[in-house]
Amino acid sequence: MPARRAPAGELADALAAVVGWLDGHTAAPARTELARAVRLSLRALARAAPGATVEVRVPPFAAVQCVPGPRHTRGTPPNVVETDPRTWLELATARLTWWDALATARLSASGPRADLSPWLPVVRPGSAMMGDMTLSWFVGALGEFDRRVRQVGPHRWHTATPCTEWDVRALVNHVVTEQLWAPLLLDGATVEDVGDRFDGDQLGEDPVRTWASAAAAAQEAFAAPGALRRFVELSSGRRPAEGYCQEMTLDLAVHAWDLARAVGVDERIDEALVGHLLAFVEPQREQLATTGLFAPPVAVGDDADAQTRLLALLGRRA
Numbered sequence: 357m358p359a360r361r362a363p364a365g366e367l368a369d370a371l372a373a374v375v376g377w378l379d380g381h382t383a384a385p386a387r388t389e390l391a392r393a394v395r396l397s398l399r400a401l402a403r404a405a406p407g408a409t410v411e412v413r414v415p416p417f418a419a420v421q422c423v424p425g426p427r428h429t430r431g432t433p434p435n436v437v438e439t440d441p442r443t444w445l446e447l448a449t450a451r452l453t454w455w456d457a458l459a460t461a462r463l464s465a466s467g468p469r470a471d472l473s474p475w476l477p478v479v480r481p482g483s484a485m486m487g488d489m490t491l492s493w494f495v496g497a498l499g500e501f502d503r504r505v506r507q508v509g510p511h512r513w514h515t516a517t518p519c520t521e522w523d524v525r526a527l528v529n530h531v532v533t534e535q536l537w538a539p540l541l542l543d544g545a546t547v548e549d550v551g552d553r554f555d556g557d558q559l560g561e562d563p564v565r566t567w568a569s570a571a572a573a574a575q576e577a578f579a580a581p582g583a584l585r586r587f588v589e590l591s592s593g594r595r596p597a598e599g600y601c602q603e604m605t606l607d608l609a610v611h612a613w614d615l616a617r618a619v620g621v622d623e624r625i626d627e628a629l630v631g632h633l634l635a636f637v638e639p640q641r642e643q644l645a646t647t648g649l650f651a652p653p654v655a656v657g658d659d660a661d662a663q664t665r666l667l668a669l670l671g672r673r674a
Contacts, residue, residue, distance in 0.1 A: 370396045401420065415440075423469060437465045439464070449478070494601050509619065515619060516618065518672055524618050528563055531611050536574075539574065541589065609625055624663070
């Protein structure tokens with residue numbers, strides 16, 4: 357029977373739930389989440405390397421047959437690869453190479469054809485699947501901000517926020533403006549083309565409705581076929597659209613926290629999203645410090661959780 361296809365979006369969502377753990381920024385995912393990521397990524401491997409020459413086992417969750425060549429029909433398979441869920445997911449997502457896994461005995465490979473290196477990683481940097489994951493994080497961050505903006509009471513729009521130059525209305529206006537820019541930039545417009553179109557207040561008499569409309573338009577623009585493989589012209593220069601989307605995701609998530617702190621609602625951001633953003637920010641901490649976009653980092657203890665560390669890198673005290 358041919359391997360069932362794992363829809364790209366379904367696999368992207370499954371991997372999104374475990375990458376924070378793989379990168380060491382979040383606790384282990386729930387067993388159901390781990391199982392789903394393993395099963396869908398193995399299914400993607402079987403589709404990329406159709407056949408029945410090699411059996412890949414990732415106990416206790418799944419096993420698949422794959423790789424073109426002589427088909428095994430009975431008894432013990434002559435070519436078997438076996439590993440644990442974490443090692444498999446690191447291999448599948450380009451966090452570990454096949455040869456390093458072999459050298460460190462993190463997997464066993466028996467039989468002359470038990471070599472998966474030509475088909476790994478399953479999710480390649482720059483691939484459509486990576487784009488699906490980038491979009492998934494962006495949509496998650498939109499949801500985090502949306503949840504807070506809908507909790508702003510009628511008398512809280514001029515409450516101070518952790519962004520000292522903005523009250524709640526100004527903060528939401530900033531985020532809305534960022535979403536309004538996205539469709540134009542992704543369509544090839546330059547900063548000069550847009551000019552002062554979005555200067556001043558964009559919220560009007562119904563800020564929540566304005567936000568929802570701008571967020572939907574930005575999501576649609578980033579989700580358009582090929583959008584994340586384009587380049588955009590920003591004030592800082594020409595940038596890959598996928599990197600622009602990641603920066604927008606960070607902006608949404610941190611301002612969701614700012615808004616929550618300002619209006620006194622739940623401040624916890626999705627743990628997997630926090631882990632992903634921490635992995636995105638930490639390698640750029642020195643570069644971020646020179647941009648002036650965030651306050652200087654604040655010190656936190658070694659036992660601080662991922663969200664506290666992320667906020668600290670961006671100049672905020674949880």
